[in-house]
Amino acid sequence: MSTTDLTPTGTNVAGDTAHLPQITPQTHEPRNPGMALDLDIVRGQQVNTSAVERRCATLPGRRSVKKDHQAAWLLKAITMIDLTTLAGDDTAGRVRRLCAKAAHPVRQDLLDAMGMGSQSPTRITTGAVCVYHDMIEPAVAALDGTGIPVAAVSTGFPAGLSPFHLRVKEIEESVKAGAKEIDIVISRRHVLSGDWQALYDEMAEFRATCGEAHVKAILATGELGSLRNVAKASQVCMMAGADFIKTSTGKESVNATLPVSLVMIRAIRDYYARTGYRVGYKPAGGISKAKDALVYLSLIKEELGNHWLSNHLFRFGASSLLGDIERQLEHHVTGNYSASWRHAIG
């Protein structure tokens, strides 16, 4: 593969003749300013669960891209990863290793073989590195000069049950420490009790506290009870100014799924149709295989279009996906699969 293969000439992930993904980042989106809470829209959200499940069941089987096209899509997927470590035993050393991997996510010999080496105008890095507050400082230092932002999980992640003023304070501290993206967790109880005003107010204050830092609203969809609640919570968070809506913390018993993704993606589509603002999407938790990443990208392309195939509007929250993608790229280049330990992350 050469960089020219990344120009719009080939078969794409949806199997038609439209464009291959562009690695070069698109220009920044205008931020979603939010809008007043519109309860008619929120209460009017409907989800046909069996139709959603039918649509999602057919996706993995019928979407496939091969050879150079697959490698191009996988390189693109790397640029959309929030490379994550959220463990109680995180250390500065582990975070520095993760950051080194974020800056150089694919072995040089593999990039060279794909025509994406040092001569290429395109540099492949992950979209961000995602850590807990205490790991922001080593991450910011390790990523200095790379252009890769640090994302911090916040607001009492993962449960979001600490006192409200401390959740707000945590955002302030993380922004001060250098996080450019803040992944907040919503109060699930506001969704489960249908208190949309409380959810809106909380989200609006989190967004205001983030200032210039972009805010991703983690819905923890596995704890919201129904797809209809997922649709409603998505709308409320976007109305309150979320830059991204994100499925999960990775700590719930059910994390990112295709049905939840379809519901959230369609909420984003509705919001764009209504307001003209594009909100980003971040599935997170349990996405660890390259082939799953391709299915997610095909869903985005079909439901939202090429514009969303940019790391300004789409991220994977994942700790081990990059290792599998690198393994598949090695197979693409050499014809052999290596052991997964050869592509260790962090």
Ligand SMILES: O=C[C@H](O)COP(=O)(O)O
């Ligand atoms: O937001 C990211 C998730 O916590 C990562 O989850 P994972 O370890 O299942 O990839």
